[in-house]
Amino acid sequence: MELKFFDTISELDQYAAQLFATTLANKPHAALGLATGSTPVGIYGKIIEMYQRGEISFRDATTFNLDEYVGLPPEHDQSYAYYMKQHLFAHIDLPGKQAHLPKGTAPDLAAECKEYDRMLEEQPVDIQLLGLGHNGHIGFNEPNGELQGGTHIVELKEETREANARFFGSLDEVPKQAVTMGVGSILKARTVLLVVKGADKAEIVKRALTGPITTECPASLLQTHANVIVLLDKEAGRLL
């Protein structure tokens, strides 16, 4: 596991964006695993700047997002499909048919999960971007006595709904379920890029990277992966 500490968020975001550019320069058909939440917004901003300077192209790439809320259509301004369009896809040359997110409004969600896994098997992720939830979740894999390997439907923890309520009008509007790639699928990525920002994540990132490997802290399973890069700002990394 490689840990990198940054004095500024801007330097961290630029470093992460450059990793994506390098991946695509070496392999234009790469599959990129993408994340949502507040953490990657600045990284996507830097990627867009690089695209505008002609330093990166997504023409031949494929993307897979980690998760989506159950019940939110892509037009809903809090769906992750909408987020991706707003923060990245509308600004780059990635063909729409090459961008994948689980469909939270699929009539048969079990079939949707199976199909998502099939696509992931067909085109394994080269580099998987991950944020970290305050309770140690990755994607929407919440702490639990047991975890599922593949894409599945998950009941969101109250603390996760509360943390994400800031984006919705009220807590009641936050969906109670999501579709998420499983930890098993995440661990199949060739490289995992975990990005952690802010003082409020210092405790959980320490627990995830140096504590026991346990399903009660899903991010701790990253300790079993051979190629993890962790980017931290000063505040998030202060206990490591």
Ligand SMILES: O=P(O)(O)OC[C@H]1O[C@](O)(CO)[C@@H](O)[C@@H]1O
């Ligand atoms: O980046 P944030 O907003 O702190 O969220 C951390 C994680 O939580 C999620 O937003 C899900 O709650 C993930 O998508 C993200 O990686």
